[in-house]
Amino acid sequence: MIKVVVFDLWNTLIPTTIDWPLVFSLVKKNNPKNKDVNVGDFIRRYEEVTQLKKYSTFEEFRSEFVKSFDGDAFLLEQELCEIFINRLDKIHFFEDALFALKKLKKEGYKIALLTNTENLAFEKVNSVLNISQYFDFLGLSYEIEAVKPDKKMYLSVINHFNVKPSECLMIGDSLRSDITGAVGVGMHAAWINRPGKSYDLAKITPEFELNTLKDIDNILGALNGK
Numbered sequence: 001m002i003k004v005v006v007f008d009l010w011n012t013l014i015p016t017t018i019d020w021p022l023v024f025s026l027v028k029k030n031n032p033k034n035k036d037v038n039v040g041d042f043i044r045r046y047e048e049v050t051q052l053k054k055y056s057t058f059e060e061f062r063s064e065f066v067k068s069f070d071g072d073a074f075l076l077e078q079e080l081c082e083i084f085i086n087r088l089d090k091i092h093f094f095e096d097a098l099f100a101l102k103k104l105k106k107e108g109y110k111i112a113l114l115t116n117t118e119n120l121a122f123e124k125v126n127s128v129l130n131i132s133q134y135f136d137f138l139g140l141s142y143e144i145e146a147v148k149p150d151k152k153m154y155l156s157v158i159n160h161f162n163v164k165p166s167e168c169l170m171i172g173d174s175l176r177s178d179i180t181g182a183v184g185v186g187m188h189a190a191w192i193n194r195p196g197k198s199y200d201l202a203k204i205t206p207e208f209e210l211n212t213l214k215d216i217d218n219i220l221g222a223l224n225g226k
Contacts, residue, residue, distance in 0.1 A: 002188070002223050004161050005104050005216070006139075008148075008172030009115035012192050013097040014125065017087035019079075026076045027069045040176070045069075047116050047147045054119040054142050058084060061120055088124040094194075100213035101134045109220075112157045114139040114170070116147045116177060137161070148174075149181025158185070169223065171216070176202035183207070190219050 010016040024042045049068045055061040062080055069076070104111055113135045115122070119142045126132055137160050139153060146152040158165055165186030172178025173192050180202050182189040191206035192213065208219045 001167060002109070002169050002220055003163050003167040004110045004112055004157065004169070005220075006112040006114050006154075006157055006168055006170045006182075006187070007101075008170075008174065008178045008192075009113060009117060009122075009125075009131075011173040011194060012094075012171060012178075013101075013131075014091055014093055014129070017083045017091070017121070019083075023076070023079055023083075026079060047141070050118050051116050051141045051147055052145055058120060061118065084118075084121060084124070088121060088128070091125055091128050093129065094213070096213040098134075100216055104216070105134070110136045110161055112137040112139060112160070114148065114153055114157060114172075116141045118142070148177035149184060151181065151185050154181055154185040154187060169219065171210070171213070175204055175206065179206050180204050188223055190216070 007013055010018075020039050020043060023046075024039050027042065028037065046069075050061065050065060055064070061084075062077060065080060066076055101111060111134060113131075117140060119140070122140060122142075132138060137157060139156050141147045141153065144153055144156050148154075154165075154168075154170070157168060161168075166188065168182075168187045170178055170182035170187045170189045171192055172182075172189075173194055175191060179189045179191050183204070188207060190208035190210050192210045194211075208222075210216070210219070
């Protein structure tokens, strides 16, 4: 019986503001060390640098990012401003996201957010969308000091609600961090396969696949024997 539904944030509930191929190309540019690195590798490195601790200011974040990644510093700084200032001002929920969150809450499920995110980005998103009001638990990488698929992230949900892993359903767009990580601790998992999908892939066949969050009821029905 599913008691807790766990959602990823970026590209699951809201659009990602990062153009991963573009940022990767700016990091890779004129840097021979990065010639054998792919976008997925870069995403993992980016998470380790930016999403495990809190930054007080955008300037502090920008400085550490540019120092950690060799590349075209001028263009990188321009793109970071676009990502963390201009695009976040226009952030919105996917059309199916609010529908799903409100319906699950009405049906009595506990709802958790489990996200690899920068604190400055999440704080901005929360100020624009008041996203925290929809969740019973916020699992933020910079507070837990781990990034998915680290089991510490998933255990934070299990321990908070005092439930079994099999009583949780994880929904996310990343096969590597959301699906592999959830399955690794014994949770059920559904991959949301959105257009312009995640570059963070893995060799795993998801237990369930969604094209819209409006179909979560079908998965919950199958898992709950309805």
